[in-house]
Every structure is written in C-alpha cells, then in structure tokens.
Amino acid sequence: MDAKKYYIETYGCQMNQADSELIAGLLQDVCYRPTSNPENADIILINSCSVRENADRRAIARLSQFKSLKKSKPELLLGLIGCVAQRDQGAILTDKKYVDLILGPDTYRNLPEIISQAQIPYVDVNLSRTEVYDDLVPIRSSTVNAWVSIMRGCNKFCSFCIVPYLRGRERSRSPLSIVNEIKKALKDGHKEVTLLGQNVNSYHYAEYRFPELLEAVAAIPNLRRIRFTSPHPRDVNEQMLEVMRSHPNICKQIHLPLQAGSSRILKLMNRTYDQEHYLRVVEMIRTYLPQAAITTDIIVGFPDETSDDFEQTLEVMRAVKFDTAFMFKYSPRVGTKAAEMDDNIPEEEKSRRLKVVIQLQKKHTLERNKSLVGTIQEILIDGSSKKNPAEMSGRTDTNKIVVLKEGRSQIGEFCRVKIEEAVGVSLFGKIT
Ligand code: 5AD
Ligand code: SF4
Numbered sequence: 001m002d003a004k005k006y007y008i009e010t011y012g013c014q015m016n017q018a019d020s021e022l023i024a025g026l027l028q029d030v031c032y033r034p035t036s037n038p039e040n041a042d043i044i045l046i047n048s049c050s051v052r053e054n055a056d057r058r059a060i061a062r063l064s065q066f067k068s069l070k071k072s073k074p075e076l077l078l079g080l081i082g083c084v085a086q087r088d089q090g091a092i093l094t095d096k097k098y099v100d101l102i103l104g105p106d107t108y109r110n111l112p113e114i115i116s117q118a119q120i121p122y123v124d125v126n127l128s129r130t131e132v133y134d135d136l137v138p139i140r141s142s143t144v145n146a147w148v149s150i151m152r153g154c155n156k157f158c159s160f161c162i163v164p165y166l167r168g169r170e171r172s173r174s175p176l177s178i179v180n181e182i183k184k185a186l187k188d189g190h191k192e193v194t195l196l197g198q199n200v201n202s203y204h205y206a207e208y209r210f211p212e213l214l215e216a217v218a219a220i221p222n223l224r225r226i227r228f229t230s231p232h233p234r235d236v237n238e239q240m241l242e243v244m245r246s247h248p249n250i251c252k253q254i255h256l257p258l259q260a261g262s263s264r265i266l267k268l269m270n271r272t273y274d275q276e277h278y279l280r281v282v283e284m285i286r287t288y289l290p291q292a293a294i295t296t297d298i299i300v301g302f303p304d305e306t307s308d309d310f311e312q313t314l315e316v317m318r319a320v321k322f323d324t325a326f327m328f329k330y331s332p333r334v335g336t337k338a339a340e341m342d343d344n345i346p347e348e349e350k351s352r353r354l355k356v357v358i359q360l361q362k363k364h365t366l367e368r369n370k371s372l373v374g375t376i377q378e379i380l381i382d383g384s385s386k387k388n389p390a391e392m393s394g395r396t397d398t399n400k401i402v403v404l405k406e407g408r409s410q411i412g413e414f415c416r417v418k419i420e421e422a423v424g425v426s427l428f429g430k431i432t
Pocket of ligand 1: 052161257259297328329331
C-alpha cells in the first residue's frame, strides 16, 4: 500500500516555517510522506499568519479553494493551523464546515494521535506556558540553512501587534537542546543556522540570557554561520554586541525593527523606546560592528500619525541608512490596543506614505550595496538567481544576495566572490 501523503502550505514569518518543519517531522514519524501536489494529499495543512491583513486573507482564501477537493475526496483531512486558527476557531467552525482540524500554534505535538483517532472536526487552541517543542525532530526544507527556534511567544504587547494574544507568553528552550539540535543539523550537512524567536534577544533560560546562548552556539565546532531574528531594540546590549564582535561565525547583520521614527507614535505603539534610544542602539552597533548590515521593519499610517510624525520616520531612515527594510501600511488587528484607537489615516494617505518610504529605502539599499562594489566577500551558495536559473546565487555574511555572473559553484559551498556591480536591490559578482 502506498504511504499516506501530507501537503503543508506555510504563510507568514520564519517561526511558522520552522513550525511547519516540526510538523513534517511528526507526520513522517507516523509514515506519512510529503507531496507537492495537494490533489495527491491525504492531509492538507494551511499554516496561517495573522500579523497583517494580507497574509491573513490569503490563508482563508486558500482554505476555501480546497473546499471542492474535500467534497470530491471526503477522506481527505483539511486543517487550518497557526495564528488564524488560534484567532478565528469559532468563525471557521460555523462558516467553513468542511474544515476538519483547527489547531493553534502550541498544539502540534498531538497531531499524530489526532489524525489517527480523527474525531472530526477537531479543535485545539490551548496556549501553553511551557511548550517549546524541544524534543521534536524537524524535516528541514532547506539543505543550507537550518531554522532553530529558541524561544516562543512575546511579552512586549506592542499596541498594534496580535502576536502576544495568539502565540502566548514568552518561554525559552534549554541551551543544551538548542546546541544538540544544531550539532545534528551540521551532521546532516546544513551550513548555517538561524536562531528564531518572536523576540529572540529576550531569550532567558536559567542563568543563560541571549549573549550566553550566542556564545555557546558560536563555540560549536565547524559551525561557520549563525544568524538570529528578530531582536527587539530594547533588549540589545553591549554584551550581545561584544559576543558578536568576538566570534567571526556570528553573522554581522542585525534586524532592528524601528516601526516609527516619532517618539510620540512609538509611545502610542508601546514600543518601550523612543527615537533617541533607538539611534543610540544604532550608534552602539556601528561602534562594535562597523561592517554590520542593519535592517528594519517600518509601519506607516498608525492612528494619529501626523505628517510631522511621518517626517521623523524618514529622518531616522536617513540617519541610519538601513540596508533593507520591510515596510507596511498599518492595519488594525482586532483584540489589540491600537484597534481601539481611531484608524484615522485615510487609505490613500497610507499608500502615499508607503510609497515615499519604499522610494527612500530603495535609494539607501542601492547606496549601501554600492559601497561593497570592488570588495571580496565570502558567499554561501543557497540557490540560483530568480531571473536566470542558470546563474547561482548566495548570501554574504551581512545577508545580501549576490548573483554569480562567472564561476562554477554548488549549493552549500562557501565561495570568495568579487563584487562587481550593484543594480536595484541586487549585487552581482564573480568567483575569485
Ligand atoms: N499593521 C501593520 N504592520 C504590522 N506589523 C505587525 N502588526 C502590524 C499591523 N497591525 C509589522 C511590524 C512587525 C512585522 C512583523 O509586521 O512591522 O515588526
Ligand atoms: Fe509583536 Fe511587539 Fe512582540 Fe514583536 S515585540 S511580536 S511587534 S508585540
């Protein structure tokens, strides 16, 4: 008899990707095999994200598209999992009766029992104070990078953000289980690890805080690249930067979500820092790690954001010159504090502000990239160029994508590359 097959579609952040890899591991343990064609699957899981309106809508739309498949194949198990499942369980149960499984982010461990006993529909959205899935073995989708989740949840409660409500309170995983997972990933051939957490540098387990954990990970033999995402500006300290400086295998890139430049808006956002503090953190990073890339997240059109407030976001952008940024229009998330405020910036104005920040960021990305032209960088090859699949591409230590115009290379290989050109948001080079 053919093995049963699973199909998982993942939306949103890297935490969701890492969770999908854990789920793949659980399903393979009970003899399921992956398929890339949902029509061949015995179980379809949509791992959803609810952080912004778009991702949220796409996951629900996708679920609806599977309705007819489910009709023609009643034995198929169709599940919505992750943040939208956590938030919308009630509505899904009543409006989408064809959905079999609704599972929140802390309930995946039981998946094998759930599908074997299959009391349909099955709903579990309990949040846990302890679950970190530390003994599960993921099936990784990349052969180069390994996502390693080190903490879950968030205690910060930024006023715009739904995450603390859907992913629960912060909890960290033991350093020993993290180090063991990384050693196994290296044995399996992975070349780079990315430590993941909603607030990765709030990590705290017994006497280990984030800098101590980083140090322990950096000491793992033969580990050449360590990344982490996302840190919170409030939790960046000199000790963390010192550990980064003293270990060449910790990549010199920091994602430092700004969200807004105006201290008044930052206060309304409950970000726990103001413009001055943010710029001080950037100064500190530049002092310890002059070569580091700094990337960010920016929200435009938060309630009450005046043109003067918005101008301050542009000012901080000009002062820092981020290497890249993810930029978003504010969208109210039901249940958050900001959703109780008046969403009073008209949609056209949000779009206009978004255009302005995107324009400015493009200019900064190009400027920052151009400063690398003529230098030699170590690139870890991880795929091929989107535009021309015959050209391989990889990433610098600072996480910039470089397309190789000349020279042979293989996925997973480290190459010395001369950077020859910066165009748009891309870098081009050749193996030296
Ligand atoms: N509206 C717009 N952007 C948001 N983000 C989080 N919540 C919202 C929201 N309600 C953005 C933040 C965060 C990133 C992951 O998503 O910039 O850092
Ligand atoms: Fe959301 Fe703020 Fe927590 Fe990040 S730090 S997950 S933006 S509440």
